Amino acid sequence: MSRYNAREVEPKWQKVWENAQAFRTRNDSPKPKYYVLEMFPYPSGKIHIGHGRNYVMGDVVARFKRAMGFNVLHPMGWDAFGLPAENAAMEQKIDPAKWTYANIATMKAQLKVLGLSLDWSREFATCDPGYYKHQQKLFLDFYRLGLAHRKESYVNWDPIDHTVLANEQVIDGRGWRSGAEVEQRKLTQWFFRVSDMAEELLSALDDLPRWPEKVRTMQRNWIGKSEGANVMFALTNSPIPSLEIFTTRPDTLFGASFCAVAADHPLAQAIAKNNADAAAFIAECKHLGTSAAEIEKAEKKGFDTGARAKHPFIAGRDLPVYIANFVLMEYGLGAIFGCPAHDQRDLDFARQYQLPIRPVVIPSSEKADEFMVGTEAYVGDGRLENSDFLNGLSVDDAKRSIIDRLEKMGIGKRTITYRLRDWGVSRQRFWGCPIPMIHCGKCGVVPVPEKDLPVKLPTDATFDQPGNALDHHPTWKHVDCPQCKGKARRETDTMDTFVDSAWYFARFADPTAEAPVNREAVDYWLPVDQYIGGIEHAILHLLYARWFTRAMKLGGYTKASEPFAGLFTQGMITHETYKDPDGKSLFPEEVEKRDGVAIKRGTNVAVTIGATEKMSKSLKNVVPPEVIADSYGVDAARWFLMSDSPPERDSEWSEAGIEGAWRYVQRVWRTVNEAAETLPALGAPMPAKFNPSATALRQATHRTIAAVTSDLEQFRFNKGVARLYEFAKAIESFEPATADDHWALREALESWIMLISPMMPHLAEEAWQLLGSKTLVVDAAWPKADPDLTRQDTVTIAIQIDGKRRAEIEMPKDSAAKAVETAVLDVDAVRKAIDGRKIKKVIIVPNRIANVVMEQSGV
């Protein structure tokens, strides 16, 4: 018998599927719809098997749902705008479009090797004018609806390269190319009004039960709803008479020892006008860049403005007013009061500037006059002390009470604040979707007329200087004003690439639509039933897509509010890293292992095995799918990717693992081959009776069907794979003697092939054919488990004495508790363990466990 030859078999079936247009999806099917989508890739160059896991997972779901009778949409496209293309343009003098489309061609070929059940007829790239034209139309609609507007905000500015930097291009506060200290610079930019929908985006999370709880928690925290109060402080020695602050802890007002404002707060700006030191400090704050992580990690610093804030309740207590580097203008009012005893940042700040620390919330276990705050602020609940009319109240009661009082006095009010900010979509870059706006000296900001869309990127831009090539282009931005026909200037900012990915899933419903979406198609397909992607997108991409879908709804494009009904976040694929003696990284294919020692292939040079890390180009620990396809076949790779690790966790790619999978491929092939000739004809009628061993096989078959079906429904691919290993054993150890036995064997084999088919589709087709079928597995229905054969009649009940397992007993399923107790107490080992002691009680958990609890003998 010949071996299974994946290298021949796999391309053969891929061709068959393609010729049959097996995965082409209709928008008008009578079947129920199921939309499965993996986050589309950025065409960075090549995919590795780590990307493969994401697509294979989606493919398993797609094939499984198809067999279950759904009209499945499983499309693929390219998130094609982004920084790497521009970097390549600068470094290699290659046109970003050429670079991008070349990468797409390479990666598409690689994806095809994986044998994915994709409807390639719906493919598009976000850098196609045919796609971004519609994005520009949506932008104009959002502008008309007041969802897009302009305002000032800060960017990272490189003063040497005269260019705006992304956060990842700022390294230790310096520009990655120039090394210059980065400054914050104010620009007028386009924003989407995301914060207006904060409450809706927050409350609707409760209606997404098929999202991981942790992602919903992260989004909730990101939106960051907090209830608190705005409080007005009267100022002395200040250019402005009063300061309004926001606090979530008004209850700690009596413990206040300072106020602080952000560097760009009007008070700070006003003081800096006549105070060079203040201006210098503000300038220093601006050198931190715009990244929140940088700002928060930096040492807490402040500048005493000399202004004093009057405490609203304590006569004579004047609080110093600082400009502080940890207060953000974007959150609340850009001004706070500090209570060091009950807030960690305030405490760090107070220690540095020797400000008083006054505890006002005392933990219930402590005495008010003894309670001290050391290096950690006390942020828990307790009772209020040293707080006049709040004394004795809990934190919550104190908040209510003091806000009521502040409101009555007219110097404060109850406020709800969200951390969520508007979405800044302007990017000072070439390789993105042009913002379809025109700036006219007379008419101001004028939208590009719809008939002039798309505003296309020029094809002759040059990248010999840093900065926005669109802005540098000699002619592109010069245009006549659509209103007054006078000379005007195009907007040279392009859109954030998160905009591209905020609606691509809707375009897949009908990528040929004249409008951004085909209303009928999008209403049929949305929401996506199962979205699959990395946890790294848990907040931004998913939140933006949720907002964008609502904005499209307001524009009349869809009835859906939520884009993704089900979400699964998969873990990453990791691999060992290798370094040669010079410390240079090596690709896995450059390394061979001899007697457990790693050596550079074809040499005697020793290789150091480094940490196991997420597969990435920079570490070179990547395995390309076509290499695996050539050696083990893509089915083995798909099987391995779905086995072992639970899909939400990281998983290590190893040579041993793929070999194990490959052995299973051979095993399936051999078993089907050996049995094929003895089997009854396809579709032979079921015998009326089976002997016990055939019945046992049939039970294994139907139990496996039931288990694997539920495992796949629940994304527990690794468990499904484990059950299919067990089932293989059951089939192999079965020795058919009669014709009826062979019927049971055929049933087992057919079921087996169907159950492995989502994971190993090529092998399944080949084996299916071997069993005599003239139709394709991709057109076959998923097997159904017969409840009569999955039922369990007896159960094993574990017996514990005082919670420790001592014996077990077989009982009929659902035996009465009394009967179980009697049987348990009659077991020899139990009697011996009891040893004449007194039984306190017997706990019976039906079908599971019996625990005999003894009286404690006095010690």
Added chain:
RNA sequence: GCCCUCUUGGCGGAACUGGUAGACGCAACGGACUUAAAAUCCGUUGUUCGAAAGGACGUGCCGGUUCGAGUCCGGCAGAGGGCACCA
């Protein structure tokens, strides 16, 4: 710094809603088949005490709740993801 998650044998992991910890796979070891190798098949494999029967310990660490905790609660440690211009 802040938010979120994870931690179970030599390794990846299983254990349904608090009810027999270690399914299944990998690796290792022993054996069968073979002139030999490959392939395949069978067996053993958490640690420890014991000749065995059997016992003790054991799910990152410390503590708690419970008849019973990998699972729930509090604290600690380590690893990972995100922090708004990487995608």
